[in-house]
Amino acid sequence: MIVTLVIKRDGSEVPFNQQKIIDAICAAMNCTDKKIDMDVAQKVADKVTVKISKLHKIDIEHIQDEVQSALMNSKRKDAAEEYIGYREIRTLKRRERSSLDKKVQGLLDLTNEEVLKENSNKDGATIPTQRDLLAGIMAKDFAQTYMIPKRVVEAHNNGSLHFHDQDYSPYFPIYNCMLIDLKGMLENGFKLGNAQIETPKSITTATAITAQIIAQVASHIYGGNTINEIDIILAPYVAQSFIKHFKTGLQWLYSMNRTDIDALDIFYENQQLKETYPNCFEYAKHLTEKETFDAFQSLEYEINTLVSANGQTPFSTFGFGRGLSWEERQIQIAILKNRIRGLGKDGKTPVFPKLIFGMEEGVNLKPEDPNYDIKQLALKCSTLRMYPDIISVPKVKEITGSFKFPMGCRSFLGAYEEDGQALHDGRFNMGVVTANLPRIAIRAKGSEKTFYRLLDELLETCKEGLMFRVNRLKGVKAKVAPILYMEGAAGSRLQPEDSIDHLLENGRASISLGYIGIHETILSLYGQHIFDDEKLRQKGLDIVKYLSAKATAWKNETGYGFSLYSTPAESLCYRFCKLDEEQFGVIAGITDKGYYTNSFHLDVNKKVTPFEKIELEKDYPQHANGGFITYCEFDSLVKNPEALEAVWDYAYERLPYFGTNTPTDKCLECGFEGEFEATNTGFKCPNCDNSNPKTSSVIRRCCGYLSEPSQRPFNAGKQKEVLSRVKHM
C-alpha cells in the first residue's frame, strides 16, 4: 500500500493519518446541537481516505476540501457548516498573523513607515523606541481582535473614524493627557521609585523633582502632560531659596549667630529687613534670581534629554504668566530667558516643553499692567522660538467655564468642583475617537439631509468606541499606575487595591469626540470654499454645533464628561485622505491634496490675513470647547516684535488660544538664519542649498506641538501640508 504524504502549510511533509480527520469532524460536530455522531465521522473519514490513497502526495487544503464535500453529502450538514466556518476563521487568522509578522519585520528592517513615522516625536531607529513600537504593534493587534467592539474596529480600519492611540489603549488601561497635580505632590510628599520625597527647600530641588515627576507621569499616560500655572506652583520654593541665601548672607556679611537668624521673619517684601540689612538683601536677591534661572535651565535640559518608557521625549507643557509676586515673576523670567537662549552651544530652538503664556488685563496685557515687561519678554521669545503660544484668560473662562491651561497641546477640561472648590490639577482626558467628516460629505453627494443622516450613524459608532474607552478604565486598580493614583499626580492618594472609578465620573475627567476636515466637508457638500461665503461659514459652524450638542447629550445621558475636541491630526490628516482617495478616487480640493485640514481650521493654502483667519475661526472654540487652538503663519518677526504684539492683542479679544508660526531655522553650514525651503522629501537652506539633516535645524509646528522634521521626517501627508502652508502676512 502507498503511504500518502500530506504537504502542510509550512511546506513540510508528514504521513497521512486518518485519525486527524476523525478528530476534526468530531470537533465540528461538538459545536452543533446534535453533537457527535461517531458513525458518520468514521464513514466520512473512510470516504476521504479511499479517494486520496492512490496519491503519493496531497496538499492539506485539498484534504480539507474533500472532507468538506463528503460532510455536505452526509446527513450531518450542520456539522459541515461548522467545519467550513472553522476553516474560514483559521484562514483569516493565518492571514492576520502574516500581516502582523510583516509589521514586525518592517520595524526590524525600518521599512514600516506607517509605524515609524506616525509620531514625529519618536526616533524609530533607536532600540528603546523600537521596543515601544513593537509593543504598540502587538497591543493594537490584540485589542482589535479581542477587545474593541467589532463595529468600531471595522469603522476604524476602513477610515470612517479613528480610534486614537491603539498602540497603548485599550490593551493597557491607560488614559490620554492630564494636568499634573504638582502642587499637591510637592506639598504633601510622595514616593518615587525607591525614594520617599519630602517638600523641597529650594527652587533647584523643586525643579529637579518636577522633571522626575514629568518623566514618571509621561510613562504612565500616552498623551501630553501640563504643569498648570507652574509660576504660581513653584513660587514657594523660590521664596525658600531667598530665605536660604538671606541666612547665608547674615551669617557671613553680618556675622550673626544662628539663634538670631532663626528669629527673623525672612521674605522678599519685608521692608524692615531690606532697610536693616541692605547688602544682605541685595546679595540674597541676586543669588535667588541666578538660582531660579539655573534651576529652569536644568529643567529645560532635563525634559529635552529624557526618554519616557513610551520611547519619546515627554510631551510636556508649562502654562504660566498670571503670577504677580516677585517669586512668580522670577519664574516667568527664568522660563522665557532660558528659552530665548536656546539649547547647546548653537542655541538651538527646543521643542519641549511647550510654553503657554497666559495674557490678562490688569496683569500683563497693557503698558500700565504690572507684568507688561514680561509680556515684552514673551513677545521677544515667541519671535525667536515660536513658543510661547498665548492664552486669553478671560476667553478661556468664558468658553470652558473656568480658567486652566490645556492638557498637553490643546485639550481643555470643563469646570468641575470638589468640596465646593474648583478643581483642575490632577484631572485628565480618557481618550478620543475622531469622526471623518469629509468622507460622509463625499458619500452624501451634495445632499445636506443625507450628510446629517450618515453623520448620525457614524456618531453612534463613535459613541460606542468612546464608551468602550470609559469602560476600559472602570474598575482599574490604583496599583497599575502608582504615580498617578497613589502618589498624587492625578490628585488623589488611593490604596493599591482601590478602584479609580470616582476619578472618571461626573465630568472630573473628559472623554472626547474629535472631528477633522470642516474645510473639505463644506467644499465637498456645497462646492465652494468656506471662506468665500457667509452662508457657508454658518454651515460649517452648524456642523460643529451639531457635534457639540451630541457630546452634551451623551454627557447628560451617561454622567461622563463628554466633550467636543478639535483633533490636531498629526498622522490622521494623511490617513483619512489616503483611504478616501482609494475609495472615492481623486476629488479636486478634497482628496487630491494628500491631507485633510485640522478640525475647524482654514486650509493652510488659503491666502488670507491673520485677522481674517482669526475672524473665521473665532466662533468655533465655544462649541468645540473640549479642545481648540488657532495659529497663523508669519515671516520672521525677530526685528519687529511690535507687529506681533498687535496680532496678539487682536487675538486676545477674540480667541482663547493662539499660536504663531514664524521661521526659526538655522543652517549650521553657512550660518543662515531664517526659513528653510520645504521640498517633497525634506528641507533645504535657501542660501547654500544644504539639505543635510545633521547640519540643519528646522523647526515646524506639527500640530499643537513643535517638531524638528530635519531630524525626524514627517509622514508624507504632513510634509505635503507643510509644503502647502502660505503666510498670513
Added chain:
Amino acid sequence: MNIADYKKYDVLNGKGLRNSLFTSGCRHHCKGCFNAATWNFDYGTPYTPQFEDQVISDLNVEGIKISGLSLLGGEPFEHVDGLLGLVRRIQQECVGKDIWIWSGYTFEEILADTSKSELLAYCDVLIDGKFILEQRNLKLQWRGSENQRVINVKQSLHQGKVVLQD
C-alpha cells in the same frame, strides 16, 4: 502718480504692524534694487481720491493696532505734490499714526530742496541714501545697505542735525 503696490498689515517695513504704499517711478536705478519694476513712472495703477480714502480708513481700522503708514517706492520724493495731500490728511484724521518714508536721497539732499523738505516734515522716520550692493547686509534693520540711515526726522529737524532712530 501711480501706485506700484499697497500692502496691508506689513510687518517687514517699519516698526509695528503697518500699511505700506509703494509709489511708481525712480531715477536712482541702484544696482541690485529689490523692486526695479517700479522705476517706471507708468508702472502700477493711478492714485485716485477713492484710493486715498481707502488708505485713510485702513489706518483707522477698528480692533487692530496699526502703527502707521510706510511710504516706499520707487522714490516717494518724486511725488511730493501727490503725497502731500495724503500725509496732511493722515496728520488730521489718523490720530497716533506715524509715517515712515524710504528715499534714495540723503537727509541733507532732501533738506536742500524746499518741496521735498515740506513732505519730509510730515514724516517721523526717514531711511535715507541709495542702496549700495557692495554694502549690502541682510542683518540690518529696516534697510538694505550699510550706508543707509534710520533717521528720527522730528528730532533731526529740531536739532538741525541727523539724529538716528533708536
